[in-house]
Amino acid sequence: MSEFRMPSLGADMEAGTLVEWRVRPGDAVRRGDIVALVDTDKAVIEVEIWEDGVVDELLVAAGQKVPVGTPLARLRAAGATPPPPAPAAVAAPRPTEKPGAAPRAAEAAAAPPAPPASAQPPVAPAPIAVEAAAAAAATRRVHATPLARRIAESLGVDVAALEGTGPGGAVTRADVERAASPPRAAVASAALAPPAAELRAARARQAMAAAMARSKREIPHYYLTTRIDLAHALAWLAAENARRALADRLLPAALLLRAVALAAREAPEMNGFFVDGTLRPAACVHLGVGVSLRQGGLVAPTLRDADTKNASVVMRELTDLVARTRAGVLRSSELGDATLTVTNLGDQGAESVHGVIYPPQVALVGFGRIAEQPWAHDGFLGVRPVVVATLAADHRASDGHRGSRFLAAVDRLLQTPEKL
């Protein structure tokens, strides 16, 4: 028996809204299965489960917002007999927001009669109201894409009221927008009430502000900067892309991420967490990748095990992550446990960026725009494509000497792009 809890999907997340259950009591689940959709204020996340088992009981109903760590469901080992429901064991989640139409699990938990402890027939436990609510919802169950749901919420559209035109009658983004367009025009004149999209952006901004303020309050940052000559790397990239299929083309970002990942493996004091007053180096390299949203805001999904994947794989995963981050459909495994974050301003950005570390991480690497710069080499002045790489690191975990060695390693690795 174990509990499936509201996961932390980023350092700035304090609570999440359970949007939809993808499983029902009695369903067998396997590690990695997506069991629920959770809205973090920034995005709707597909939440995976991290163990095999059978769903015993759902403890939180769709629509409820609960703090990180709140038990959402109970699991039992596959093949185990479902135990009788024990009201005392049901942790009552404290909704931080109105629970909506769904009955609260706390009330539900008090309701079921306790069966005699001796007799444990392998029948379903007495249904609790959460389950009943799920069943009631199922009778008018609405299929909608996560993107459509998110847009619907921001536009104040009820997806349940829409006729879906997508595959299997799913409500799509277009359906939502069609439904929203007349009222939206009307709202435009009513400047008093800010649209839901703005509220959402404001909430995301607040969450980010809290995490960043905590970082600046608690982490003694130090900053290092180095200019890296990318002439060789970009020449190699151009030649490589000329012979690659369009779908396999690489961008400089893939090389930069690979170089950071490999350098991180050599620098444990840059790759890990600072908890309980000590540095805990990570055994793997999961890179948080800063992705800016066009409507404003920043999300840093995780590119897992970036040190063990070649540049082509990193490129493919990066493209996929960026697209899904902007569409608002990430999985829980892609948020929350990055060991080091990279922010890359891209070729439209400023020359350099000195980042704010995501607690409890201990470093953040920034890359500015790649631009042609004067470059002195062997007594001659030439013009080279140059990127400014910066390191913001936690002085409790490392010092400038170690940080310099780390940036030097990033530079060195970028000089042999074919090995990335």
Add this chain to the structure above:
Amino acid sequence: MNREALRAAVLAALGDVAPEAELDRLEPAAELREVLDLDSIDFLRFVQHLAAATGIEVPESDYAQLATLEGVVAYLAARS
């Protein structure tokens, strides 16, 4: 494909990459990456969408010719 069909294909590709952009207000000579705030990943996806729609794979060395809507249409028209 004629120019109108190519133009529609370009706008559809831009719409896929930047769904929130107001493409009906896009000036033909506006810098696409600047106006639509496309980063290099967005631009690569745009080129991939163009290839899927028109069959034309633009090499990296020709990216400079894809700076504006009219530039992209002219580039594709010369090759279709």
